[in-house]
Structures are given as structure tokens and as C-alpha cells.
Amino acid sequence: MAKSAGDRDRSTSQGRRGEPTAPAAPTRRSWKEMWPFLVALGIIVVVALGIGISYLIRPADDRMNTEAHIQHAVNDAYTARNELDYAAYRGAMCAAELGSDTFPDEATFVDDNRISFEENGQIVIPEIADITVTGDRATAQVHWHFDEKPDQEQVTNVVVVREDGDWKVCTS
Known part of the structure; x- marks a missing residue:
């Protein structure tokens, strides 16, 4: 006999014996996975500081x-x-x-x-x-x-x- 959509949903949320299973625990990410994002953020900060310093050093008249x-x-x-x-x-x-x-x-x-x-x-x-x-x-x-x-x-x-x-x- 074919299962209905509701039966399928129930069967996936139950364990082998038909008992409900606990939700899976979130996996913790390592700081090593964030390394590329931190490098990119560092580069953006350095570029922004460089632009800001150049505006402070060069007078406004020179930029016009x-x-x-x-x-x-x-x-x-x-x-x-x-x-x-x-x-x-x-x-x-x-x-x-x-x-x-x-x-x-x-x-x-x-x-x-x-x-x-x-x-x-x-x-x-x-x-x-x-x-x-x-x-x-x-x-x-x-x-x-x-x-x-x-x-x-x-x-x-x-x-x-x-x-x-x-x-x-x-x-x-």
C-alpha cells in the first residue's frame, strides 16, 4: 500500500521503532572555516584606511x-x-x-x-x-x-x- 504525503513525513521524523527522534544537534564550526572571511575583512579594512589617510594627507584643493x-x-x-x-x-x-x-x-x-x-x-x-x-x-x-x-x-x-x-x- 502506498503511503500518503502525511505518512511519509511522519515516517521520516520517527526512529526505527516508530519513536520520535530528537532534532539533530547543530554542528559547531571551526575558526579555520572562517579564515577566508577574516582575511577578506582585513583587506577591506586596510584599503579603507589607505583611502581615508590619503584624503587626510592631500588637501581638498588637490583633489578637485x-x-x-x-x-x-x-x-x-x-x-x-x-x-x-x-x-x-x-x-x-x-x-x-x-x-x-x-x-x-x-x-x-x-x-x-x-x-x-x-x-x-x-x-x-x-x-x-x-x-x-x-x-x-x-x-x-x-x-x-x-x-x-x-x-x-x-x-x-x-x-x-x-x-x-x-x-x-x-x-x-
Whole structure:
């Protein structure tokens, strides 16, 4: 006579005499079986530490590409205007710009930007695009608007030049 599925299940859980058997005791694994996993974990930790140390040793400026340096230079100039920080503004501008007759003195810079800030709010730069680098000279399109007039976005072509290893904003 054929056994049903239920009968088969019962027969496998019983001993020879039809008595239920105790579940099998779990086998203990040896530390030797875990050795490959421990080695892999050790390698991962060493690699992660190497990457972390290299980031601590190398300055952030060294890790940035040229386009990122240019974006930072443009952003520094606009941020200085927002913060009425004349020293930072001068630091973001090229030597030709600083030597120009039209470059503002501190009082003019602060007054002009304070008036603009009171009327329009801060300058917001949602995007710096179309960066083209030719040697130590680059151009970028700066998309900007005032925070109180977001619907009046403007695009300004900005020239950035490398002087003594740093990128600086220049009008020409």
C-alpha cells in the first residue's frame, strides 16, 4: 500500500521503532572555516584606511579638477558680494582687474552691494555651465538671479584666469 504525503513525513521524523527522534544537534564550526572571511575583512579594512589617510594627507584643493576650481573662483566672487566682504572680493579677482581704474574702492563696493541687497536680496547662483578652459584662461556661463526675484534669471559670461596657481575672476 502506498503511503500518503502525511505518512511519509511522519515516517521520516520517527526512529526505527516508530519513536520520535530528537532534532539533530547543530554542528559547531571551526575558526579555520572562517579564515577566508577574516582575511577578506582585513583587506577591506586596510584599503579603507589607505583611502581615508590619503584624503587626510592631500588637501581638498588637490583633489578637485580644473572645472571645480573655476566654479569655486566664480562662487567666491559672488559670495563676497553677498557678504559685503571687500577683502574676499579682492582675493577672488585677477591682477588686471585689481589694477583697473574702474575697480571699486571698499566704500563704493560696500555701498553698491548693500543697496542691491536691500532692493533685491542676495545673489543666487543655481548653475555655472559651459566651462571652457584654454591653458590658463577659462570662460563660464553663470546663471544667477536675486533671491527676491527668482523669475528674473540672468546669464553672465565670466572670464577666469589662473594666476600663481589660483583661478581668479577677470572681466577680460
